[in-house]
Every structure is written in structure tokens, then in C-alpha cells.
Amino acid sequence: MRSIHILKELSKTLHEGENLQRMFQRVLEKTLELTRLDTGWIFMVEGEKQHLVAHSNLPEGLVHDQFRPMCEGSCWCVDRLHHGKLQGAVNILECRRLERAKLNNWGSTAQITHHATIPIRAGDRTYGLMNVAASEKFHFQEEELEILEVIAYQMGAAVHRIQLLEEEKLRANLFENFNQWVTYVNKSRRKGIEREASQSLLDYFSWSGLSLTLTNGATIFYGKSDEKARTTNEQMGDTKICLTVYAPSFSKIEAKLIERIANHLALFIERERLQEVATDVLISQERQRLAQDLHDSVNQLLFSIGLTAKGAEQRAKDDTLKKPLAMIQQLSSEAMVEMRHLIWQLRPLGLEKGLIFAIETYAGQIQLPVSFSSCEVIRWSKAKEDALFPIVQEALNNCKKHANPSDVVVHMYKNRGTGIISIQDDGCGIKETNAEGFGMKHMKERAKQIGGMIHVRSQPGEGTVISIHVPFDEEEQG
Missing domain, CATH: 3.30.450.40 (GAF domain)
Known part of the structure; x- marks a missing residue:
């Protein structure tokens, strides 16, 4: 008892x-x-x-x-x-x-x-x-x-x-924080979701640090890395990531949660990538439509104006009428050339095959003698290539219109985290480098939009060198 x-x-x-x-x-x-x-x-x-x-x-x-x-x-x-x-x-x-x-x-x-x-x-x-x-x-x-x-x-x-x-209390607390983190990331509208999503993890979980390696090999790191590490790999579509979390210790629940977090990180990044692809497709389709409209309407009207002016000139008996009619023909012909250039900018041929191919194709279109010297392979993002091409295009147009060169050399190379495109001609040079026309101002504005800058070096009779400097993002492979 x-x-x-x-x-x-x-x-x-x-x-x-x-x-x-x-x-x-x-x-x-x-x-x-x-x-x-x-x-x-x-x-x-x-x-x-x-x-x-x-x-x-x-x-x-x-x-x-x-x-x-x-x-x-x-x-x-x-x-x-x-x-x-x-x-x-x-x-x-x-x-x-x-x-x-x-x-x-x-x-x-x-x-x-x-x-x-x-x-x-x-x-x-x-x-x-x-x-x-x-x-x-x-x-x-x-x-x-x-x-x-x-x-x-x-x-x-x-x-x-x-x-x-x-363990149940810990599980409930961890997954409550996880749900709050997912809600926060889903509400985010900032570009570059991988940075905000990974950095905010340290606000919701008591880990000391983390690193996130992206598909292209770039690594984002936050906090400290002098403690125990837990690493997990995840793939979602074309997105591959490696997430490493640092903490004094990890419970079994945390180990499983980190796998789920990696899965969601890959999902967030892949979703943003697909949204960017969809946006690029829509922009490309709109450019194609606009280029086609310009070709079918404005370009045809200019051709009709030139043809009508030519017919009128041939029938005119008064010499005072022939001269303005000839001027109309010339202006309509020049307008058609400019229109073709504009259409080409909206629908650049070959840009999907790379910047060098597109530059070479465009130079052939405007009959400009262009050669390439020691060009390195530079992997800019599609958005940067789309922004860079019109800048190079404007530089080549200026060479064609004003410099009268016998040779234009394009050089692409890397220097300390920056990609550089150099366009050098042997033309007549620029008389006043401080006097910028609309074209040069527009080029500099475009470069500034992607974090770059343009340097111009020229002497009368000694040609011109235009250098476009654009820094690489961490996500880009320079």
C-alpha cells in the first residue's frame, strides 16, 4: 500500500x-x-x-x-x-x-x-x-x-x-513566422525579390546569418557565418538556388522549415523571372505592332508623296515649280530613310542573337564600314542589352551622318566590374566637344537610366571615340 x-x-x-x-x-x-x-x-x-x-x-x-x-x-x-x-x-x-x-x-x-x-x-x-x-x-x-x-x-x-x-509550440511559432514572411514577400512590389525575400528572413527567424546563391553563381549574404550551417538546394523551373542558414543549433523542425523556405524562395524568384519574360514579350509585341503600323501607313504615305512629287515634276513646264517638287522628293526620301531607322529601332534584327550580331547587322543596313576588335563575351541582362543597343545605334548614325569615316572599330571589354563599349571612327572629328546635340544628350540619358555614363574624346581631323561604361549588377555574369 x-x-x-x-x-x-x-x-x-x-x-x-x-x-x-x-x-x-x-x-x-x-x-x-x-x-x-x-x-x-x-x-x-x-x-x-x-x-x-x-x-x-x-x-x-x-x-x-x-x-x-x-x-x-x-x-x-x-x-x-x-x-x-x-x-x-x-x-x-x-x-x-x-x-x-x-x-x-x-x-x-x-x-x-x-x-x-x-x-x-x-x-x-x-x-x-x-x-x-x-x-x-x-x-x-x-x-x-x-x-x-x-x-x-x-x-x-x-x-x-x-x-x-x-516541439509543438516551437512548430506553431516557426510556421506562424513562416506564414507572416510569405505574406510580406507576396505583398512586396520591389524589383529584385531575391534580396528582399532573403534579407527579411532574419527579421522573422532568430538565425544569425544566411547566404543565397543564385542560378548565375552570384551570392547574397546577410548577418554572420561563424556558427553551425544548414544548407539546402532547390530548383523551380529555370531557377536554381542554394540557401545556407547559420545559427548556434537547429531543431529537426527548423531543418524541415529551411527546406520549405528554400522552395518558396525559388518560387518567388522564378515567378518574378516569368513576369519579366512576360513583360518583355508584351513590349516586344507592342513594338512589332507599332513598327508594322509605321511601315504600312506612314512609310507608304511618304513613298506616295515622293512618287507623286516626281510625277508632278516630270509634267511641270514651269521651272519655278520643278525645284520645290524636287525638294519634296528629296525630303520624302530622307524621311523614308529615317522612318526605316525608326522601324529598325522598334524591331531590331538580330538582338536576340546578341549585341555584337545586332550591331553588325545594323551597320550593314546603313552601309557603315564597322569592324570588331578583341570583343569579350559580356553577358548583360536582356533589359540592359535592349537599352544599350539604341545608344550604339545613335553613335553609328552620327558616324554615318557627320564623320564620313572610312573605318569604324567597335571594342567591347570588361574593367573592374564594368562593361565598356568603345566606338572609334577615323572621321573628321568634332569641332566643339562641349556642344552637345540632341542625339548625344539622348544617348547620355539612356546610359544614365541603366546606371552608366558616356565619355567622348575627339579632335578635329583625328576622329572620335565614344565610350559607353555600364556597371554589372551582382546577378549578371560579366
Whole structure:
């Protein structure tokens, strides 16, 4: 009956607590009270390490120097537990911790020489062990060990329950933060979602740092990287990423969550890429439509004007009429050339095959002698190539109209994170480099829109060099 009373009282204590250390302390004190033992201590075991989590009425020799005997060195019971040889409650004939206390004169051991050791477990998991002892008690009876073993099993079940509860709380908290992060990123309208999405992770989770490697090899890094790392790879469509998170430790729940976060990051980046592709397609289609309209309407009208003026000139008998009619023919012919250039700008041939091919094609269209010198392969984004081509196009037009060159050399190269396009002609040069026309101003404005600048170097009679400098983005492979 006494055994049943002990277990009933301890069962109440075990099911009241949700904090492991406080629960262990209360259960240990209650166990000593009900079993009429003098002292006890509990170790929690994690891997090869053990931690003193509860103790009651320890003798002076074991509390010496802030529990030094309990925290240093190994002992028979812990060694047996680590090696999986402590399967049930046993008598310990000699305790190394008590022996060291006596040997080093750390204080009284209250005539305690032996103790009982009981593993704390639930199912196949072992959480720690409980030791109990009494002054001048050298042996525990089988019935006493059985009661202590049942108590330890109940403690193990309570530990398992509390850990499951803590894991569930952690899971709920982590996934609540995850949902908030997803909502935040979905509401974002800023371009370059990979930066905002990855940086904001540190606002929602207590990690110390992270790095994100993108499809093109560029890496974005935030925070610190001097702790444990958890890395996961993810692919979504044409987007491949590698996410590494840094923290002092990771729970199993966090490990799974990081995989889900990587999946969503890849999804966000791929979605933005597809949106940009769709936008480019719409812009291209609109340019094609506008170019076709100009060709079918304005270009045909100009041709009709020129043809009508030519017919009128041939029939005119008055010389005073022939001259303005000839002027109309010339102006309409020039307007048609300009219109063809404008249509070509709206629908550049060959730009999908690269900037060099498009430049070469356009130079052939306007019959300008262009050669390429030591051109490096520069992988600008499509948006930058679309912006760069009209700048080069305007420079070539200026060469054709004003410089009268025999040769134009285009040179493309990289220098310290910047892509440079140099257009050099051997024409007549520019008389006043400070006097900028509309074309040059327009070129500089276009370059500024993509973070670039234009340098012009020229001397009368010595030709002109126009250099377009455009820095690479981190996402671009220069």
C-alpha cells in the first residue's frame, strides 16, 4: 500500500509541470520525502555530455567549489548509461564522485558511500539518470529498486510529454513566422525579390546569418557565418538556388522549415523571372505592332508623296515649280530613310542573337564600314542589352551622318566590374566637344537610366571615340 501511495503522489507532481528542471527538482524532493532517503541528484544526458539538472540535500563534499565534483570527470553510472549497459535500477557499490570528495578533502560526505542508480527513459529513448542515497545505507532491496524504477519510467514519460509539447509550440511559432514572411514577400512590389525575400528572413527567424546563391553563381549574404550551417538546394523551373542558414543549433523542425523556405524562395524568384519574360514579350509585341503600323501607313504615305512629287515634276513646264517638287522628293526620301531607322529601332534584327550580331547587322543596313576588335563575351541582362543597343545605334548614325569615316572599330571589354563599349571612327572629328546635340544628350540619358555614363574624346581631323561604361549588377555574369 505504501508503494501505491508513493506512486500516486509522484504521479500528481509529474503531470503538473511543463518546465523540465523545475519538474525534476520537485519530483526528486518528493521521492526522497516519500522513500525516506537523505539525498539525490539527477543528470540529463545529451550525446556524450551530462548536465546536473536537479539535486537535493547533497553532502558538503559534493557541493564543493560550486558543485565541481558533480560537473567534472566521469563515473560508473554515467559511463554505463553512455554505453547502453544501464537497463534498470541498480546498486552502485562505490561512487567515484564520493571517493574523489574524500580523497581531496572537499568536505563531509555525510557517511554516504553507496547509492542506487536508475535510468530515466521512455520507450527506446534514454533521457538521463537519477541517483538516490542515504547515510550508512549500503544496499537497496529489490522492492525499493522496483519502486524507484517505476518512478523513473514515469519521469521519462513526463519528459517525453513536455518535449513533445515544446516541439509543438516551437512548430506553431516557426510556421506562424513562416506564414507572416510569405505574406510580406507576396505583398512586396520591389524589383529584385531575391534580396528582399532573403534579407527579411532574419527579421522573422532568430538565425544569425544566411547566404543565397543564385542560378548565375552570384551570392547574397546577410548577418554572420561563424556558427553551425544548414544548407539546402532547390530548383523551380529555370531557377536554381542554394540557401545556407547559420545559427548556434537547429531543431529537426527548423531543418524541415529551411527546406520549405528554400522552395518558396525559388518560387518567388522564378515567378518574378516569368513576369519579366512576360513583360518583355508584351513590349516586344507592342513594338512589332507599332513598327508594322509605321511601315504600312506612314512609310507608304511618304513613298506616295515622293512618287507623286516626281510625277508632278516630270509634267511641270514651269521651272519655278520643278525645284520645290524636287525638294519634296528629296525630303520624302530622307524621311523614308529615317522612318526605316525608326522601324529598325522598334524591331531590331538580330538582338536576340546578341549585341555584337545586332550591331553588325545594323551597320550593314546603313552601309557603315564597322569592324570588331578583341570583343569579350559580356553577358548583360536582356533589359540592359535592349537599352544599350539604341545608344550604339545613335553613335553609328552620327558616324554615318557627320564623320564620313572610312573605318569604324567597335571594342567591347570588361574593367573592374564594368562593361565598356568603345566606338572609334577615323572621321573628321568634332569641332566643339562641349556642344552637345540632341542625339548625344539622348544617348547620355539612356546610359544614365541603366546606371552608366558616356565619355567622348575627339579632335578635329583625328576622329572620335565614344565610350559607353555600364556597371554589372551582382546577378549578371560579366
